[in-house]
Amino acid sequence: MGSIVVRQLGKAYKQYPTPWSRLAEWVLPGGPRHQQKWILQDINFQLDPGEAVGIIGINGAGKSTLLKLITGTAQPTTGAVHISGRVAALLELGMGFHPDFSGRQNVFMAGQLLGLTVAEISQLMPDIEAFAEIGDYIDQPVRVYSSGMMVRLAFAVATARRPDVLIVDEALSVGDAYFQHKSFERIRQYRQRGTTLLIVSHDRAAMQSICDRAILLDRGRLAREGTPEEVMDYYNALIAEREGSTVEQVRTPEGRVQTTSGTGEATVSGITLENADGAPQEVLNVGTAVTLRVKVQIHKPVKRLVLGYMIKDRLGQPIYGTNTHHMQQPLENLKAGEQVEYCFSFPLNLGAGSYSVTTALTSSETHLADNYEWRDLALLFVVMNMNRREFVGSSWLEPDVEIVR
Structure with a gap:
């Protein structure tokens, strides 16, 4: 079983004002002639055996640098990393592959770097070829590979034998949808068998389905740590904050963390899910006709x-979403003090379970331009199967059946 312990980790690079300053620092007295540029500072976290943790953050937040420090391909300026167990890492695309050697030759070289013997690699080679699915290209020079073929082979080698610790950067995002599905399925299988996983990804669904926790890096520091749903919500709000919004997180009576962000020109003042008689409901039957009623208060001219x-379902994964931009029903030139009421009517064709509603008030199709208000967990409700035939899944799509013999 593998584990990772990161304590007070930091990485800084030297910045010289000119190339001559570097030379002067080497050969002339007078002390340092550089400044330190900190990429990471005071990073602390721990992965217990069998745990899966995801790392997210905008480009330049320090994610890839952190993984390099953990895997030992870069040395920290401060702090230390302690890893137990056999480690497999998939960082930069094709890292360690020689472009003039064939895929097969690179497999032997990469496998030995992972601690496998030549005999073990030879034994695993048929499985590696089958998983990578690159056909005759396995005996062609790697320089003729596409980026997708390279990541297929690199992942197949790194995971040919179940590691105690698996570290994956965003390289998997290069692959096609089929290979991504195949790769994440292997990761899930290894997790079930006890592999400790550290993964960088912006795929919310993958993060929430695989990971126990998530870590948000922002400007080289650990900004948030918690459940994947909580951290991903905060991350989305943090992106909007760059445009002048405020971000707030509070814990609801149900124990979930609600994230709210926005500049405040307009806010949701009320939200209910009503049955056909107009009565607010918290528990509804599968397939019930409902109306989502949202009241919006305008505080400043919009x-x-x-x-x-x-x-969203109980894990925070999107089930369905839309907005009045896509419906071609935006409102224009609203004045401070106005109140607007929206009513969305639809059949609640959801499977049994608990769900939440997130609301967003913006000026366009996303909340990244003008985020007046983004509110997670604005409404919670439960769907029960009271009188439908038994079924599984998050959607009620009962078919008519015709059988011909």
Whole structure:
């Protein structure tokens, strides 16, 4: 079983004002002639055996640098990393592959770097070829490979034998949808068998389905740590904060963390899910006709207003979402003090379970331009199967059946 312990980890690079300053520092007295540029500072976290943790953050936050420090391909300026167990890492695309050697030759070289013997690699080679699915290219020079073929082979080698610790950067995002599905399925299987996983990804669904926890890096520091849903919500809000929004997280009575962000020109003042009689409901039957009623208060003049909503399952994964921009029903030139009421009517064709509604008030199709308000867990409700035939899944799609013999 593998584990990772990161304590007070930091990485800084020397910045010289001119190339001559570097030379002067080497040969002339007078002390340092550089400044330190900190990429990471005071990073502390721990992965217990069998745990899966995801790392997210905008480009330049320090994610790839952190993985390089953990795997030992770069040395820290401060702090230390302690890893137990056999480690397999997939960082930069094709890292360690020689472009003039064939895929097969690179497999033997990369496998030995992972601690496998030549005999073990020879035994695993048929499985590696089958998983990579690059055909005759396995005996062609790597320089003729596409980026997708390279990541297929690199992942196949790194995971040919179940490691105690698996570290994966965003390289998997290069592969096609089929190979991504295949790769994540192997990761899930290894997790079930006890592999400790550290992964960098911006795929919310993958993060929430695989990881126990998530870590948000921002400007080289650990900004947030918690459940994948909580951290991903905070991350989305943090992106909007760059545009002048505020971000707030509070814990609901149900124990979940609600994230709210926005500049405040407009806010949701009320939200209910109602049955056909107009009565607010918290528990509803599968397939019930419902109306989502959202009241919006305008606090400052708004040139264009779009309301969006998203229904999520208990893990925070999107089930359905839309907005009035896509419906071609935005509102324009609203004045301070106005109140707007939206009513969305639809059949609740969801499977049994608990769900939440997220609302967004913006000026366009996303909340990244003008984020007036983004509110996660704005409404919670439960769907029960009271009188439908038994089924599984998050959607009720009962078919008519015709059988011909």
